[in-house]
Amino acid sequence: MSSKSSNQTSSQSSETPHSSCPASSTEEKLVECPICFTTLKDSFVTPCQHTFCYECISKHLETKSSCPSCGRYLVMSLLKPNYEVDEAVKLYEERKRKKRSRSNSYPLAADLQQLMCQVDSLSAEELTALIEDLKSKKEQREKTEKREDQFLLFEFLQQAISKKESTVKRLEEELQVLLQSRNYLESESPLLQEWKDNWLEEHMHNSSSLHMNRRQRIMEHFDYLEDRFYSLHSQERKSSDSETSCIGAVLDTFREDLYKFSKYSGLHCKAILKHAEIPNISNIISSIEFDRDSEYIATAGVTKRIRIFEFGSILESVLDTHYPVKEMVSSTKLSCLSWNSYIHNHLLSSDYEGVVTLWDAITGQTLNEFEEHEKRIWCVDFSKVEPTRFASASDDGKVKIWSSLQLNSVATIENRANVCCVQFHPTMEHLISFGSADHQVYMYDLRQTKQALQVLRGHRKAVSYIQFLNGFHLVSASTDNTLKLWNVSQSSVVQRSFQGHRNEKNFVGLSTNEEYIACGSENNAVYVYYKEISIPMLLYR
Template sequence: MLSTALERRKQIDADNTCIQNDLLQLFLEKLKETHKKAISELETQLSYIERDLQATIHGDTETAKGYALPWSNDSLLKDTGDKRKYSDVSNPGQSDDAKENDEMMTKKRRIDERFDDLRELYLDYCGGSRLDTNLDGFSSMLYEVTRFSRFKVLDTMYYTDISAASSIVSSIDFDRDEEYFAIGGVTKDIKVYDFGMMGSGYNPATEENDDSNETTDALHSSPGHEGIRRSIRSFGRHNYRPIVHCPVGVMQCGHKISCLSWNPYIKSQLASSDYEGIVNVWDTSTSQCIRSFEEHKHRAWSVDTCARNPTLLASGSDDSTVKIWSIQSRQSVHTLELRGNVCCAKFSPDNSYHLAVGSADHHASCYDLRFPKTPLIIFRGHRKAVSYVKWINSNEIVSASTDSTLKLWSTDSLDCQRTYSGHRNEKNFAGLSLNGNWLACGSETNTLYVYHKNSTMPVTTYKFPVIDPLTGHELVDEDPPLF
């Protein structure tokens, strides 16, 4: 019996050894197949990279044919007979070749800093066996993303009087011609300023030298609305002289203001929403309210004027509704009912029937106002409330959430196209502004972040200084009580 037990034990051990060998063989075969597939994919990607590299070296791309590299000899400054700029003579001892070489090294450093992100973008743009590789598109994007590194302050202004204790600004918006901008917030006043009077507080003699390009240039070269370009001009390094800017008009609302929206056709018409749920339409030329809508039961967070039909307004409220108003009617013309508090509602720039909505139910959605009962599309992916939605164009929407991310959506797909992270936004309305391919948002670290639409990492940031309103000097405060 003992010998039988020993034989059985040996057989069990042999069976276990056989099973172990079989499992190891299966694992190694799968590992080999996986690695062979990975090697094949890498070899394929390497062939695409080599193809594109040779096309770039031999000038077979449209970018290489049409434009000289910024550090090439053909792009060096030539005497045109025009007056030289201050920047051209700021370092007279430095040769043009040295300047161009420094610029190239700066761009290389920026590529190194965001290489992993750029690699994924390249594969999206140019990967695959397709013949219509978008190398020129990637080249343009690469140039934009690596071109800028900082902001430059041109002016600083204060929303409140010096004696006011709180100065939270809830909304800034420019009129259709970008000649005037309006500011609204907790002081219950809407103040209108002449943008042409801005910039007088900037002293170019104190400007620090840092890279040859500024972020403001990016916004000049971007297509689309100019809102970010205008707003960014008031950010950057704090080289300014404190100057008091007086508004050209003041409208007293009686309640804290949450949002402002200029009419894109009627220059003097401005809409506002406030903490009492009231939507007002103002004539800024007379500083008078010409229409009030008071159907919301709770605080209204946003108001937007339709670009395609300037008689229409959309407002979102804590009463979980979006209301569509016409300035020709005293009552709302549509009411959209949602499951959570509505934080933002924005009309499509090209379609008066399409409306994007962000709400506390963690979703962004798109409605067709001809069928207002149910959303046309629901974009799921945020983990917290969606505080802002903005249209980049008629097919793309950007949403901001208190989960500290921005997300890019396409109306042609339910999937998130890209997620932008780096800023911190967990409980406040931190702001969102767009201009072409550029996205700007605030952070609860008292910092401005700017992203490129095609890059998930911030292109540049700006840490706001804490300024003494009496002296105009920066205060040393590592953790100011701003939130």
């Protein structure tokens, strides 16, 4: 009887710790991928409301066209990011980490308590033997720990020596490059040799105030510019025939970088465009666009109005409020504008209802409306090569290519997530690029839209803007606080990341020319970057 009772007690005791398992198990199931059975990573949801890791479902759909959970028809274009589950995963991981941290604090105390309960039943002779055994084990443990500590210390010293030796070697190589570069420059400019002993005094005496301002800017960002110099040398050395030709090429390029980075001393406000309305949230401007010749500037936003202003009049005006030369009214909120580079009076708008409208900016009349998108359109763009072609990007995960000569789209690119921005290549009419909420930038050849020509990966959040600097370089902006520069003619690897502005939630704007990149920031400032340097060169607040 006693034996049976003891077994029952033991069975009950072993089950007690699992009394809370159902709730824990349910939470684990909610954040578990049904394919890999691990915690979801970069989760995407199907139309049938099943959620998987993006990598898992992508591999599955390479060979099948059905949902792994229910068997319904499924292809990549039907998947959408599941941001809610991503947040739930973060919370689950945090709770699990805290629980693990708490549980690690108590096991030793519990073990000691159990041990003392067992010791209470020992005799004096057994206790003496136990103490002697523990002393022996303690001595052995102390020797082992001392030996292990010595190994750890030795390993630390070895690693530190190795790192310092690598640093010394790198510094010696960099010093050699700097000395060779200085010698090369002196040979190119005899005047520098004459000033060699008192070059700083001569430099300060003969320099203009503009030059001194540029010098100050260079000194302020010396570390970043130094990294740029060594990076240039490393790149050039791979392709140069000799060290002399390498140094010459590096100095020519770096001299140009110094000039372009330091040539401007600041940003100055030329004018402030003020609408007649009282500023509030309902008057948010979503898009500002110059026309082809920078004679007119058009604005649009949640007021459901497109206003066209004469740019020269804004610069010359002394009035606090500006009035448009033309105003067009839309039936819904507007998200984006795009002027035609050839047909001066053609202006495109996109709206929250998924409609693209072609306007005559001179008469203010609607020329055509293009209605195929199912959700809000974020961006619209006229081709700079083919004047009748334009593209639109929408929350329905589609990029549509249109011709102003017909109402139906001429091509559709299906994407697996919301599309936030789109732009045609500046010189090749068949190339188009767009940024997506799945953190990636895609480039397509319109002659073959089934598969992307390039996928540019590197952002950690949605890509809000893209702009071509030229035919080879593309800049992307994201709500991960970065801009990224890509050389689309060479590879899919990020060429440079720009950081300094703040952008975590909103679409803050992006503007470029061939050398400089400007963007807004959530600290109410405008930042300007030079394309070859990762830090801001100018800031306006």
